[in-house]
Amino acid sequence: AQSVTQPDARVTVSEGASLQLRCKYSYSGTPYLFWYVQYPRQGLQLLLKYYSGDPVVQGVNGFEAEFSKSNSSFHLRKASVHWSDSAVYFCVLRFTNAYKVIFGKGTHLHVLP
Amino acid sequence: EAAVTQSPRNKVAVTGGKVTLSCNQTNNHNNMYWYRQDTGHGLRLIHYSYGAGSTEKGDIPDGYKASRPSQENFSLILELATPSQTSVYFCASGERNERLFFGHGTKLSVL
Numbered sequence: 001a002q003s004v005t006q007p008d009a010r011v012t013v014s015e016g017a018s019l020q021l022r023c024k025y026s027y028s029g030t031p032y033l034f035w036y037v038q039y040p041r042q043g044l045q046l047l048l049k050y051y052s053g054d055p056v057v058q059g060v061n062g063f064e065a066e067f068s069k070s071n072s073s074f075h076l077r078k079a080s081v082h083w084s085d086s087a088v089y090f091c092v093l094r095f096t097n098a099y100k101v102i103f104g105k106g107t108h109l110h111v112l113p
Numbered sequence: 114e115a116a117v118t119q120s121p122r123n124k125v126a127v128t129g130g131k132v133t134l135s136c137n138q139t140n141n142h143n144n145m146y147w148y149r150q151d152t153g154h155g156l157r158l159i160h161y162s163y164g165a166g167s168t169e170k171g172d173i174p175d176g177y178k179a180s181r182p183s184q185e186n187f188s189l190i191l192e193l194a195t196p197s198q199t200s201v202y203f204c205a206s207g208e209r210n211e212r213l214f215f216g217h218g219t220k221l222s223v224l
Contacts, residue, residue: 009153032210043117043203043215044156051210090155094210099144099163101213105155 002027004093006104014112015083021076021107023091032094033074035065038106039087047089050074061085083113116140119204119216126223132191134219136204142214144207145187147171147179149200150218156203162187194223 003026013019025031032051036044048059055067065076074091091104117138126132138145143164148156158171160179168179176198178190187206191198201220207213 034212036215041218043217044205044213045215046212049212092213096210099161099169099209101146101158103148103156105153 002093002095002100002102004091004102004104006089006091006107008107009105010108010110012110012112013081016080019076019078019081019085019109021089021091021109023074023076023104025072025074025091025093027072027093027095029096031074032096033065033067034092034094035059035063035074035076036090036092037087038090044090047076081109081111083111085109086111117204117206117214117216119202119219121219122217124219124221126191126194126221128195128223130194132194132198132221132223134189134191134202134204134221136187136189136216137185138187138204138206138214139185140206140214141184142206142208143184144209145181146205146207146213147177147187147189148203148205149173150203151200159189159202196223199223 005024034049035047038044050057050067088106088108090106093102120135146161147159162181180188201218203218204216205213
């Protein structure tokens with residue numbers, strides 16, 4: 001069955017530290033993958049997306065993600081986090097040529113100042 | 114930037130009452146979605162639409178109806194609201210295979 005798994009419900013890091021948020025997906029077709037961020041009391045905003053090509057994609061605010069077909073993963077990374085990065089991060093899978101969208105349950109990132 | 118506007122931002126309803134959540138998009142997108150967000154569940158799809166006049170059931174449609182009278186507007190209707198429907202509801206629009214644009218959410222409390 002198709003699914004998106006974010007194994008870490010909550011991650012706490014210190015400001016300036018590097019970050020990796022994990023995402024695993026299950027889908028037999030070609031995945032369209034996204035990372036969204038949700039700041040408190042706001043809607044979801046797009047960080048980056050992957051459709052094809054270079055497996056490392058760059059996003060906003062210094063975020064990047066790496067797609068791995070062999071590992072069925074799409075992990076999000078940042079070299080040095082800032083306290084303002086504290087938010088909930090969602091990994092999202094869109095089915096090719098279909099309407100369905102699957103969200104991971106989200107990872108709550110807390111950056112200590 | 115594409116815009117999705119939800120109203121109201123906050124709503125308090127009584128059990129058994131009727132609630133209508135409205136969503137308007139200026140993106141001219143064919144596809145619109147209603148999600149609810151609950152702690153521990155992430156976002157779950159309630160209903161979606163792929164054009165004016167169409168509505169489709171998502172993963173958790175029970176207790177909800179949807180209406181898409183025009184390209185721009187997509188409503189979520191709770192005919193008989195229950196406390197279990199207390200949640201934050203998000204509307205989104207987007208084209209096939211493309212990113213979604215989200216509204217700011219509606220916080221619904223059913224007492």
